[in-house]
Amino acid sequence: MTVDVHELQQAAATRDAADPLREYRSLFHGADDPASDVVSYLDGNSLGRPTIAATEAITAAVAQWSGRLIRGWDEQWMELPLTIGDRIGSVVLGAAAxxxxxxxxxxxxxxxxxxxxxxxxxxxxxxxxxxxxxxxxRYVLEGVANELGLDLRWITVDPASGVELDAAREAITERTALVVLSHVAYRSGYLADAEAITRVAHDAGALVLWDLCHSVGSVPIELDSWNVDFAVGCTYKYLNGGPGSPAFAYVAAEHLDVFRQPIQGWMGRRDPFEMGPGYVPAEGIRRVVSGTPAILGMVAMQSTIDLIERAGIGAVREKSVLLTEYLIDLTGELLPGVRIASPVGAERRGGHITLDHPAFRDVTQRLWARGVIPDFRAPQGLRLGPSPLSTSFAEALVGVRAIAEELGR
Ligand SMILES: Cc1ncc(COP(=O)(O)O)c(C=O)c1O
Ligand SMILES: Nc1ccccc1C(=O)C[C@H](N)C(=O)O
Structure with missing residues (x-):
């Protein structure tokens, strides 16, 4: 196949020049760094790049630890999980404090x-x-169902798609206690209609728990106005919290008085330092806490929350859609014989796509060795997860061209 590489590069450069978020890329470590062995990072939905501000924030946190020692808990750290929680709520979840x-x-x-x-x-x-x-x-809910003697009702989905509203409507009945779904599917990138599915669940008297790992920081979320009951999500993907940074939990205000969680640790007790007999849940969202929070682990994500606030989640989503659209277009152009195992329409597509081909297990290893980093998802999916704030169109092109080379196209 003959493609004009120069023309492709020019087109990518034109897209980058027109990108209103282009300046954000330089705020991350590693992007355009000639010393880095990574030439195309397309796995921002497994582990986002570090921001440069995160280095400063971590250094400052260590200085605070060193200087304030145990006093740091009273001065800031006891509140930090809730302070950062509120920032996540207001900037990317559509959740009041x-x-x-x-x-x-x-x-x-x-x-x-x-x-x-x-x-x-x-x-x-x-x-x-x-x-x-x-x-x-799936595993957690299997365990919970076993513990409580409940049944799991599985919605069977095509791995290239996700949970459609009609399928949810069919599965949710007056027997349903809880619906647990991902807002963006980890494999296909399918973007579920969280608002409508939540309504269907509520109409049946059920509660919903959304997994927001792959949507938070890339897709606009309005938990309060969608009337979501519960949500959880990772912070090491689009929030760039770093490997193993702690997750977030959302419990709707209307449930906070009655909600009781099963790991009754002292840090979620009313007045933990009273060290008194018996567990009484703390007021409000603090009752979700169990043990001592991982303060150093939650420092880095704050700088990305600030960046998303500055850019606006709407602009982040626009760039994300353009990036996945570009990857889909390049696949059509450069990767004949490769199937797109993701929604093609942007309204049902989150921030990543998966490509499908029998050679992808081996191809992924060769790509990683040459500094092109997508992810492999069994049985034969190559997942491309650009990060709207740090991925350029040129970087995406480098990645798809390398895939084409490794496939012998
Ligand atoms: C949708 C989804 N849920 C949950 C997880 C797991 O979270 P953790 O391993 O941080 O508990 C991930 C990624 O690891 C994920 O993509
Ligand atoms: N936490 C990880 C640790 C090691 C390797 C991958 C992950 C991921 O996050 C995978 C991601 N959740 C996924 O959707 O595949």
Missing amino acids: GQTTVGDSTTVLLYKLARGALAMRPGRTEIVLDTDNFPTD
């Missing part, structure tokens, strides 16, 4: 919120989830 906290992994928060939610629907017997939800969601 007092409903979001940061701590634990997404996996652990899924467990805590699912158990708490199920206790609010006694007598109901089913948890609704889908067959292509992220493994940890």
Whole structure:
């Protein structure tokens, strides 16, 4: 196949020049760094790049630790999970203050919120989830269902798509206690209609718990106005919190008085330093906390929250759509024989796409060796996850051209 590489590069440069968010790229480590061995990073939805401001924030946090020592807890750290939670709530979740906290992994928060939610629907017997939800969601709910003697009702989805409204409508009944779905599917990138599915669940008297790992920081979210009950999400993807940075949990204000989670640690107790007998949940969202929060782990994400606030989540989404659209177009042009295993229409597509080809397991290894970093998802998916604030169109082109070369196109 003959493609004019120069023309492609020119077109990518034109897109970059017209990108209103182009200046943000230089605020990240590694982007356009000649010393880096990475020439195309397309895995921002597994682990976002570090911001330069994060280095400063971590250094400052260590200085605070060193200078303030144990006093740091009273002065700032006890509040930090809730302070950052409120920032996440206001900038990327559409959540008023007092409903979001940061701590634990997404996996652990899924467990805590699912158990708490199920206790609010006694007598109901089913948890609704889908067959292509992220493994940890499926495994956690399998465990919870076993513990409580509940049934799982699986919505079977095409891995190239996701949970459509009609399928949700069919699965959710008066037996449903809780619906647990991903807003953006980890494999296909399918963007579920969270507002409409939440309404369907509520009409049936059920509660919803959304996994926002792949949407937070890339797709606009309006938890309060969608009337969502519960949500969790990762902070190490589009919020650039760093490897293993703690997740966030959202509990709608209307549930906070009755919500009880199962890991009754002292840090979620009313007045923990009273060290008194018996667990009494703290007021408000603090009751989601169990043990001592990972303060150093939650420092880095703050700079990306600031950047998203400055850019506006609407502009972030616009760039994200243009990037995935560009990747889809390049696939058509440069990768004949490769199937797009993601929604083609932007209204149902999140921030990443997956391509499908039998050679991709081997191809991924060769790409990583040459500094082109997408992700492989079994059985034969190559997942491309650009980050709107740090990925350029030129970088995306370098990636797709390398895939074409490795496929011998
Ligand atoms: C949709 C989704 N849920 C949950 C997780 C898991 O979160 P963790 O391993 O941080 O608990 C991930 C990614 O790891 C994910 O993509
Ligand atoms: N936390 C990780 C640690 C190691 C490797 C990948 C991850 C991911 O986050 C994967 C991501 N959740 C996914 O959607 O595939």
